[in-house]
Amino acid sequence: MNRLPVWLSQHLAALRVVLVLTLTTGLLYPLGMTALAHVPGLAAPAQGSGLKGPDGSMVGSSLIGQAFTDGKGNALPQYFQSRPSAAGSGDGYDPTASGASNLGAQSVVDTLETNNDPKTFKPSLLTQVCARSAAVGALEHVDGSRPYCTADGVGAVLGVYYDGGTGGTATKVVSLDQACPAKPFLTEYQGLPVSCATPGEGYSGAVTVPIRGDAPAHPVVPPDAVTASGSGLDPQISPAYAALQVPRIAGRRHTSEQNVRALVAEYTTGRALGILGDPGVNVLELNLALDRSYPNQGA
Amino acid sequence: MIALMQAFLVIAVVVGLHVPLGDHLARQLDGGRHLKIERTLYRVCGIDPDREQDWRHYLLALLAFTVMSIAVLFALLVGQGHLPWSRGIGGMPWRTALHTAVSFTTNTSWQNYVPETGTGHFAVMAGLGVQAFASAAVGICAALALIRGLVRHGTDELGNFWVDLIRTIGRVLVPLAVVAGLLLIALGVEQNLGGSHTVTTLTGGQQTLIGGPVGSWESVKLFSGDGGGFFNASSAHPFENPNAASNLIEIVLMLLIPTAFIRTFGRMVGSLKQSWTLLAVVGILFGLLLAAASLAQHSTHSPVAAAVGGQYEGTETRFGIPGTTLFGISATGSADGAGGGSYDSFSSLGGGVLLAAMMLGEIAPGGTGSGLYGLLIAVLIAVFIGGLMVGRTPEYLRKRIGLGEMRYVVMYALVAPTVILVCSAVSVGLGQDGAADMGNPGPHGLTELIYAYTSNTQSNGSAMSGFNGATDFHNGLMVVAMLLGRYVPIAFVLALAGKLARQRPGVVTAGTLRASGVNFVTLATGAALILALLNFLPALALGPLAEGLR
Structure with missing residues (x-):
């Protein structure tokens, strides 16, 4: 055995160990477990309940x-x-x-539908929550309102343009998740009229300002009814x-x-x-x- | 309140079990006779089990095993279309297969494919399953060599890699896998070789249920630090984790071996005081992480959370938010990385704590073996700094921690920050798709990217799954990150072990810093926190802190 250089002999040993492990831990173990799982008490769950x-x-x-x-x-x-x-x-x-x-806390601005193609519509997590809440509310005949949601079931999020970039005096305000011709959930913000959002237009220059609204802090529709698992x-x-x-x-x-x-x-x-x-x-x-x-x- | 009681229950079970398991590990892995079946196996594989190796040969054997593991797993994944029980799934494209082979061999298990449609049962059992056992054992081997370096004097010999590997798998991991697997199956995890079958649902629709050997996979993937999902949703999937009781067992399994190995360390160095000291450091770190994550997950600060009424998105009803948070911290504080919910949908700061747990170096309690050597590196730094501060000789377990030793310690400590930050920067700068790979807008997209490269470098494997790593660019860069993040530290650990083993025993004098007690625990905890997190503070500020503190 010592005729081979040590690096080669170690690789040959390694290959054999990997193959032995494949037979034992890779086949014997899971197949044995599968066989064991046929005993009464384990059979029903093992087969997928x-x-x-x-x-x-x-x-x-x-x-x-x-x-x-x-x-x-x-x-x-x-x-x-x-x-x-x-x-x-x-x-x-x-x-x-x-x-x-896999949407997080930052997901509040929708990508609105363009060219009448529903596939281009990518709702934010906030809008999904608002829409589901409104739908459940309608189905169960209860109040479907939630904080940060508009009455028409999308995120209540304003895009505010300032003359100084992110600060200064507001110059223009858009309700980012309400596609035109929707009526904005606020008529005015900081004295400026709020407009609906034009699909396809990038509003990346605006500061996003979610608006809490006056919905109850504990909505009637429970949290699990408006979130995916x-x-x-x-x-x-x-x-x-x-x-x-x-x-x-x-x-x-x-x-x-x-x-x-x-x-x-x-x-x-x-x-x-x-x-x-x-x-x-x-x-x-x-x-x-x-x-x-x-x-x-x-x- | 519920969250607190759940945490206490998990900690009590883990601390309770770590004593017998840690003692068992020490008895089985530290010397003693070879079993007959082991002798046969060594003969078949052409191994002389009684010849010990110096650190270079130990490393050579470890790397040879790694190369062959990657090669065999790669071949299995590419050729799975020709293997039985493959559910009609064809071979994996080679770039994905290379990433996957490296991912499971390095104990990372980041998955750039959808398991439901990407891997057949044969590849999972005989490919990924083998590496779940083997990669865990490799971590333990490196840790064993380091312990021997601390225990032995005036020698080059650090043990035999093959003996350590085979004993860890055969005497510890397989029996544990059987027991834990049967327990999980009894609780509802499926275990069969069925393929997918379509049923007509109550409403007349169609649903395709996927069968598989999930129970035998689930137990190993959790206690080995592997963490890859049999299904895309990993341990949030009801077939992998059917109820709150199985959730408790899975959390315990993730924490069990790394915690028990601290006890094994204490037994092998002949000082249980040392192991309790290390356990205290781990307990404090884990407690801090869990407390921070729980507070963040409890808040409804963000508009989305306020609209929902809590962090329910991506959470299973049967676990609840506290159970999901506890799972998440256990998966990132250890090196397991299983998913118990959507980490991407955690609150901004909650997700940041998961990220910080990995950046801490996965020492609370870390991976199998890797947790202990990571912890010892932090302890050596504490010993060195403490020694300098009080003007005493830096010594640990009667070994002098001099310039030569510290060189390896510091190089170890630099690997993870360097690889994570450089790879993240390269990915931001050169990734062809740029922000298109990010699943979320704003700073959270950057958090996803940093999370991905931290997870790959630290052999964790958990993901903020909105991030799309399944591109040629990320497959390639992640392979580099995983290999560097796993084997460069191991090389430094073995080199350090070799240097320590050659030392003659020192004499404990009044001038030696005592490596136990409240002062030392505080010092070591502080050293671990400052060392790891200062490196990452700018990255954390641009990602989770920017999103969470607005």
């Missing part, structure tokens, strides 16, 4: 959320609605494209969002709110050990139970 529908066919997984929409983004009113999702295009909840919006596949909503939806479901399903509330409670998970995580309601399981207990008799 599948859920069966009324006809016995698989309808999904209790761990993976679904969109309860008509496929065009409109909520189906007979079902509890999931959170917004950034996984995949359209209504989200695409397990082949898990992920978050980290995976885009969150199977749960908060008990507050479920409670908000109860009257609509009860009306649609011709039963009492009390009955629906009892069902919601059944599918609510509290904090583990009393301190871990947040309480949540599993939406797919709840909707399956709804279909069993209080079938939707059509609109």
Whole structure:
């Protein structure tokens, strides 16, 4: 063995170690674990926690959320609605494209639609939150207003031009997220008239000034109803969002709110050990139970 | 209140488990007989397990193993279309495959591809999975060599890399992976070899669910410091992290080995007082980071957070904001880098704390092995500065910390800031797509970019995922950052170990600075904070501080 130079012998040893590790930790270990996962108690979770529908066919997984929409983004009113999702295009909840919006606190100015092409519209996180809140408010017949949101459901953000760049006297004010011909949420700011935003025009020279407005600090529509989750596949909503939806479901399903509330409670998970995580309601399981207990008799 | 109780529970479990695990590590890795199966393995691989190596040969073996690891993983990724259980996914383009091979071999696991459509089960199990074990063990090997350098006197020998590697994987990592994996599967993590199957949903739509060996991957990826996602959403994905209980276990797993290894250090140098001292430094740093991040995540200072009513964007209901914050700090304070939510959507200052945790050098508690040697570097600097301040001989564990030793220590400390700042600057200046790679406007876009290069250099792998690193430019520059950020420090650590081992034992005199007690803990904590964060203050001011303090 000592005939080879040491650097070469070490590389040959390295290659053999990598191959041995590939066989043991790379194949034996995961395949052994897969075999072990067939024992009772592990089998159901190991196979993906599948859920069966009324006809016995698989309808999904209790761990993976679904969109309860008509496929065009409109909520189906007979079902509890999931959170917004950034996984995949359209209504989200695409397990082949898990992920978050990844938009941060700076995301308050929209890229407005140009050339009548909806794909050019890139709403800021703020506008997404405002739009969702307005939509949920309309669906549940409650107040959908939020701080920093306009009444028409976009971000209340002004672009202010100053004669000294970022300071001095204001010369022009634009409501950045309200595309013309929308009526600006403020008629005037610092004595200047506020104009709507012209799509395609760059307003990068303006100082962005978000306007708080007079919406309540604790809006009626709960936070999870207006935000996308980290995976885009969150199977749960908060008990507050479920409670908000109860009257609509009860009306649609011709039963009492009390009955629906009892069902919601059944599918609510509290904090583990009393301190871990947040309480949540599993939406797919709840909707399956709804279909069993209080079938939707059509609109 | 809930946040505080969650943090105490995690810390209590980690500190409780670190004692038996740390002792176990010391027993298994420090000398003792070879097992029969290990002897067979050494024979098959052409290794003489009883011949110890000096620091140059130890480094050579480590680098040879690295080269072969990258080569084999690269081949597996490029050729995965011809391998079984690949779900019909074809070979990875070579630039992405090179980045991925380097990424997983260096224990970084930054992913410039979408796992759902980019990797088949075979490549995950036999490629990425192997490197999760191996890269963790490589970090532990380098740390073991440094400890031996501190313990031994008048010798060149620092141990045998191959023995350290095989023992770490076989005696510690694999058993832990099995136990933790089964626990996670019982809690809901899937473990099968199924491909994707499409179901008709309740509303008549279609949903494609992806099966896979997630449980066996999840346990390793967390305790090894690997952190790469089986799915794009990583540990925010319900199949990877199904509930609050699994979230607790995953956080504990990330912190466990690096913390236990501090105990192993104490056992090997024969002074548990030393390990408690280091643990105190780590505990203070972790506590500071967690407190800062929790406060930032609790605030609704920004218009978006005020409109929502909290930092809910990118957060899973089942973890809540405190659980997500705790996960984030554990992923960046260790070198794991798993995602428990969208770090891009953290509050400006909260995301800044994650970034600062990585810039700190990942010593709270850091990566497997790398956490300990990073910590020892900070301690040696504290010893040196402390010694100079009080006019005493800089000594640590009866080893003189002279000019020669300090040269390696300082060079180690300069690597990360240099690589991070130069790569970030090059990326800002020369990146062809400029701001197009940033997912957010304003200073937050710059934060994403600095975060990306910090994560790659520090072998972390967590991401502000709005940043698009999947370009030829970033693939190439990140490979450079990962290789420099991982192996140059390791080379300095081994060189330092060699220098220390050659020393004759010193005598503890009244003139020696005592490396324990409140004073020393304060000094070491301060040295770690100042050393790391001063380098990065200008970068932090342009990124997270600029966005958060407006």
